[in-house]
Amino acid sequence: MKKLFISLAFIFISLFIIDRIGGNLMWHAYQNTYSTTCYKTREVVNNVNQDVLILGSSRCAHHYVPSIISDSIGMSVYNGGFNGACIYSYYMVLNYILAHYTPKIVCLDLITSDYTLTNDPFKSIHIYAPYVGQNKGADEVFIADGSYWKYQLSHLYRYNSLSLSIFSRLAVRYVPDFDNGYYPITDPHSYPTILRASDTPNNIDPLKIQYLHKFINLCKTHDIRLVFIISPSYTIASTDEYKPLQDIAKEYDIPFLDYHTKKTFIDHPEYFKDASHLWEKGAKLYSLIVSKDLKRIMAQ
């Protein structure tokens, strides 16, 4: 029994010490890495200070060219889109940003998975794990996911699966060439050929709807103008595909720009990389269209 106690004590004490020292080292490496995801996450959490903030998933990251929108509306713009992001991460990002500045306008580029049940709905929040414990509002999402205390228990776990990207870009020191958070997709050479009908989901996730309301109320509290946008897709959507989002927009009097069910770009597959993403050519044209509508909304 004594031998086992000594072994377990050695293992647990060593693990604790390694975890805390390792967690500290990883934090410093994380702050200095030029890994694309880590760099953008750092920017969003600490440095973003533009007038207009656009949040969304990969569609957002690839569809909105800040320089084009900025030239048109005369305000600075930041594209805060991340692959796989959903309403939970938008809520976290807004909380992180509000800790250091208040944007004038927030545009939410929404997709159906922002209000429907999906597998692993909290998957996209884990890129913010290094910041656990630093913002009450954002921590609320980690608590809802059940990962908060895991990240508190192990500081190294906050960098789970990020280590390789962190270290690979620690040595290659260059600033990723973003146009204020925009990731361009280069000419894919082949474009989608089959125009499919998109599924109309009916499995509403009450927690996501709850966070959408929280997001709206947070904007209202800080006097931020909110706009809902649905980007174009190379799919045919039924008119009620975004009805739950339209209803919420109506309830709060939020402008709702729908470029999907209105079939914008549907006759131009050459602007798409795949059914859900525009490549750079399409994104530039789309940004011009969006900026005109934004200008109109701002004038109201």
Added chain:
Amino acid sequence: MLFNSLHFLAFFPIVCVIYFLLPSLKSRNIFLLVASYYFYMNWEPIYALLLLSSTLITYLAALGIAKYPEKNKKSVYLIGSLVLNLGMLFLFKYYNFAAENLALLLSKLGIAIQMPKFGFLLPVGISFYIFQALGYSIDVYRGKTSAEKNFFTYALFVSFFPQLVAGPIERSTNLLPQFKKTHPFSYENIMSGINLMLWGYFLKLVLADRCALYVDAVFNNVSHHNGGSFLLASLIFPFQIYGDFSGYSLIAIGAAKVMGFNLMENFKRPYFSTTVTEFWHRWHISLSTWFKDYVYIPLGGNRVSTPRCYFNIMATFIISGIWHGANWTFIVWGSIHGVLQCIEKWLGWNKLQSQWNMWKRFIHWILTFCVVCLAWVFFRANNMDDAITIIKGMFYNIGYPFINTIPDMILIAIALLIVFFKESIDEFGWKISISKSPYWLIRHLYIIGIIIYIIMFGVLNGGQFIYFQF
């Protein structure tokens, strides 16, 4: 309760502490039985009734078999046990599949009928515990083991939580006697069990679940991918399923070891096999020996005419395929393995194997690995159409494969290197031992290292074990 859940990480130490604190064998067994049912009821409490039913049926049948010396009376009890258990298995696992195919067949003959659907979910581990319980019934019938009179001891044999839901499928001759003796607290057993469990977790969380990120992306979206992706996913899936299932088995064996129980080995480095026959001596050993003892040998085994022997092999492997799931993909997978073993038997490879030189062994190793990978496509594909699209794509539609994220691919490669190194040590008997080093510090640093690696690179929010669906 999943082995890779925090719930289990709390449950297991508590069970161990209470287990060793209890003074008598009887109290320990009853406690383990309660813990095992608690473990099982975490999925769907109502399905514990199925586990209990199977236990009761086989327990009473064994008592009946033991009571009568006459073979025909014994047979009545055995057949009763087989029919009731397999009936339960059929109803929950195969009925919908059979009904669907029957309706389809009849519709092709111009008879349209609507078969009623059975709407219950498949109970976790049903094939495992029913086969373990049936093995006991047959062993009692054959006189290989005596009927267990103590119901609680027998119920514990069927429901022992480490191996309840995904094996190893234990034999009554090995596990049952272990519940009749007190297992003293042993530092060596605990440390050795922890080592096995940790390596199991490594295989599951670092290798299998990382591979799953790529494999699932391809196999679940077949229409979006080209042959390059199919080829890469088909090369990665064998390691995913190996890490997943052998990882589970090691955690089960390790957990039992901590409490002083010895479960049978379930995997013996299968991808080092140089023939498909050898692969089945190394892969899911508890199931393949179950089929050998209770299906293949009763059919006549290899002590019959050559055509009959081929029939026996095919029948055994088709049944093995069906055991895995109610889908044509599993039947095709089992049939492929059956055909390949018949071919090997016909070519006499099993007898010649020991005479092969290094180069021949190497060529046969590559050949075996390739055909096993190809057969896995049917095992993993969601349906036959997907499987055919994937196989066709691998030959006719080769293109640049889809790469999810480069770090994921690098992490898969590193995990594979580590596993290959560890397995090579065991396979070739290299004189390198870290986990069993004579130095206390090295043994403990190994444990710490594995835990840190899992925390840093494991997929800790991954899904359940693949074999739970069987």
